[in-house]
Amino acid sequence: MIISIFAALFAGGAVVYSRGQKLATERAAKAAEEAVQIQRASEQRAADEVARKRIMWRLDPSQGDSYLLRNEGTHAAFDVSVDRGDLAVEDGAPVHFEEFDADHAERYLLVSTLASRTSAVTVSWREARDGERKSQKLQLD
Incomplete structure (x- = not known):
């Protein structure tokens, strides 16, 4: 037991x-x-x-109404388009690039008038030549 x-x-x-x-x-x-x-x-x-x-875009004020669009990333962007909307532009700067290298900058004269409804630039691009299209809106300072 x-x-x-x-x-x-x-x-x-x-x-x-x-x-x-x-x-x-x-x-x-x-x-x-x-x-x-x-x-x-x-x-x-x-x-x-x-x-x-x-690919990192930046839009920096330069002199007066002049702005520098920069790719501060580590890689080039492809098929880049810059849409300036209805901002008054007289600079003849290109609005399309086959390739926009890293650390590259382009100068744009961007003037907002009383009739302008746009206060930003839209950049669209591809990370690869056949890649998906991306876009980013960059506000004017």
Whole structure:
């Protein structure tokens, strides 16, 4: 009888221990899964940041009504179009480029008149010659 009691206590202890092990294993698996998700999100953010820096447009005031359009990214942009809207322009600067290199700048004379409804320049481009078309609106300062 005493052996039966000890056997029952031992079996009960084994059941409790195994439940604890099961819960610990489930917690460890969940933590590992969350760590993988965090790692993937971090990698995606890093990839997005790299993609963002590939081509970065800036429109800087230069002299008077003159502005410099710059590609401050690390890569050239292709099939670049510059839409100046209804801003008064008399500079003859090109509005289309087959390729706009990194660290390249073009000067534009952009004058907002009383009749102008536009206060921004829209640049559209491709990251590769056959890539998807992207665009960005750059406000005049």
